[in-house]
Amino acid sequence: MNSIDFLYYLIIPVVWAGFTVGKRAVNIQIVRINGKKIGFGTTLKRYILAGLVYGVTLGIGLLVFSLPFYSQLQPPYEMFPPECT
Template sequence: MMVQNPGGFWRRLLGLLLDAIVVGVPLGILSYILTGESEGNTLTNLLSFLYYLILPVVWMGYTVGKRIVGVRIVKVDGGKVGIGTMLLRTFVTGLVYAVTLGIALIVSAFMVGLREDKRGIHDLIAGTYVTTDKPQ
């Protein structure tokens, strides 16, 4: 495993919050305009899922929030993430978090904060990590 320059907990959390603001709020407004529903509708959930699934694949591991804070998702061998990797990271891990009623999410947050390689459960499942390294 070649984890180099891992992105820490606070940087990753800030990237996630920025994604929620920069992407989530406009998606919510657009969805409300189109559907009239203000919370948790299918369109917002689908677009959000596609954002986290596809954008890192086409933008060298970045989402908008990750790009702003200077971190990106890569495979443990340093390679570019693909759709399969991102499906594991988003969908399968989401199922694990749901089945454990959020306990695995809390454990994962502690793992990112305390482990030397800063990898959470979602990273271990997908074979990824978050790094501060720029793309080659």
């Protein structure tokens, strides 16, 4: 993400009372659990937590995706049979 994306997701929800362009189009508002408006700190925490969740789930997905390829690899000692050396 570039700095414009970062600023969009960080500042727009605070300025527009919990809405972004897409959320306003479908009438979804970001609020705190107690129903109060969000502030800059809440938006920053939400942005960081979302990045961590996306990173962890992407990492798990890549790991699961790579397992079939990993199981097909031969260990180095099986690449050269003993009769060849």
